[in-house]
Amino acid sequence: MIVELMKHKININLIYEIKNLNKYKSSGLYEYEIISTKDIYTLDELIPFKINENKKLYKKDNIIIQEQLDSGNVIGYIEYIDKLVKIYLLKDDANTEYLLSQYAIDYLICKYFGGILFHSSIVIKDDICVAFTAPSGTGKSTMRRKWCQNGAICINDDKNALILENDNLVVYPTPWSGKHHLDNNIFHKLDAIVFLSQARNNEFYEIKLADAFKKILQQIDLAYDYNKDLWNRIVDKMLELKLYSYGCNLKMEAFDKLYERIVNDYANK
Amino acid sequence: MIMPISKGFILKHVGNEYMIIPTNETNVKLDTIYNINESAAYIYEKLCEGLNAKQIANKMCVVYVADPMELETDILEFIGELKKRGIYYD
Numbered sequence: 001m002i003v004e005l006m007k008h009k010i011n012i013n014l015i016y017e018i019k020n021l022n023k024y025k026s027s028g029l030y031e032y033e034i035i036s037t038k039d040i041y042t043l044d045e046l047i048p049f050k051i052n053e054n055k056k057l058y059k060k061d062n063i064i065i066q067e068q069l070d071s072g073n074v075i076g077y078i079e080y081i082d083k084l085v086k087i088y089l090l091k092d093d094a095n096t097e098y099l100l101s102q103y104a105i106d107y108l109i110c111k112y113f114g115g116i117l118f119h120s121s122i123v124i125k126d127d128i129c130v131a132f133t134a135p136s137g138t139g140k141s142t143m144r145r146k147w148c149q150n151g152a153i154c155i156n157d158d159k160n161a162l163i164l165e166n167d168n169l170v171v172y173p174t175p176w177s178g179k180h181h182l183d184n185n186i187f188h189k190l191d192a193i194v195f196l197s198q199a200r201n202n203e204f205y206e207i208k209l210a211d212a213f214k215k216i217l218q219q220i221d222l223a224y225d226y227n228k229d230l231w232n233r234i235v236d237k238m239l240e241l242k243l244y245s246y247g248c249n250l251k252m253e254a255f256d257k258l259y260e261r262i263v264n265d266y267a268n269k
Numbered sequence: 270m271i272m273p274i275s276k277g278f279i280l281k282h283v284g285n286e287y288m289i290i291p292t293n294e295t296n297v298k299l300d301t302i303y304n305i306n307e308s309a310a311y312i313y314e315k316l317c318e319g320l321n322a323k324q325i326a327n328k329m330c331v332v333y334v335a336d337p338m339e340l341e342t343d344i345l346e347f348i349g350e351l352k353k354r355g356i357y358y359d
Contacts, residue, residue, distance in 0.1 A: 050293060052294065052296075055295075057293075103295075106295075208284055209283050209284035210283045210284040210285070210286040210288075213281070213283040213284075213288075214299060214302070217290070217297045217299075217302075218296075218297055218299070221294070221295050222290060222291060222292050222293065222294045222295075222297055223279055223290075223292045223293075224292060224293055225276065225292065225293060228279055228292065232279070232281070235281075239283065
């Protein structure tokens with residue numbers, strides 16, 4: 001299926017369905033391609049240039065090959081061939097393909113689309129665009145739900161693309177939207193980031209810029225060799241936004257207090 | 270010229286902190302972030318420009334009004350730490 005994401009046309013041809021891909025359906029010529037196959041992949045006798053606990057990276061001519069591991073077992077390979085990303089699915093299930101295809105779109109965003117992926121749930125309410133970020137399980141989606149119950153629209157509940165456009169950070173959705181499959185084909189300039197934590201009472205904490213930076217680092221990919229300058233500019237832009245560290249009980253009163261604070265700050269901007 | 274500083278890291282200045290951060294990782298481990306002070310950041314930048322410890326010491330002694338020999342010793346100690354962390358190679 002040819003889709004348009006972040007103003008780029010991509011042919012995404014996967015074995016399993018990504019639930020909301022249809023929302024981004026397009027037609028015509030495409031420049032980028034993500035394809036998936038169950039073909040057997042033979043890794044020549046290459047030496048990895050990068051190893052971490054769940055992947056190994058190899059280089060063959062100008063192709064980067066990613067060997068994806070799960071508990072030490074190879075579950076698939078990804079070949080990054082310029083604007084084509086080819087997934088070889090060894091572990092034949094939808095979740096594995098979802099994970100590997102997420103790496104594929106991440107690569108295209110970072111290398112060609114001028115952005116990064118941000119693990120966050122992002123909503124728009126009254127023309128204010130707010131990102132909730134926190135380690136998984138903290139309550140990003142719960143907070144998003146409270147906002148949506150009060151009229152907000154969610155751009156993406158899990159993986160948002162942040163693209164630098166005319167010196168603004170613009171949030172674009174991706175169809176990779178986590179377990180709730182919630183994403184809408186809309187984009188908006190990002191205004192604020194809320195670092196959520198769970199607390200008995202709803203309270204804002206002071207946050208130093210360096211601490212905010214470390215929290216952001218845990219929710220984005222680090223810079224790659226090919227996007228260091230852009231990555232730096234995007235991260236700096238994120239740190240220029242309104243930043244909130246908010247401990248909350250995730251009840252409706254937590255929404256009320258946060259919304260009131262953000263609206264006040266926005267009005268006084 | 271082969272640079273002894275690894276290209277797999279970047280120096281980031283945020284607020285009043287300086288950090289050397291790895292690149293090409295999808296998940297950061299906070300213990301891989303190396304917090305350094307302003308002087309160390311200056312040394313790191315000069316190492317990235319290809320200067321050696323002696324050359325950096327000669328530059329720094331003008332600014333810091335310090336003995337270049339002592340500065341060179343401190344710089345070599347910092348380089349030792351960078352080596353331990355895989356940021357600098359002989």
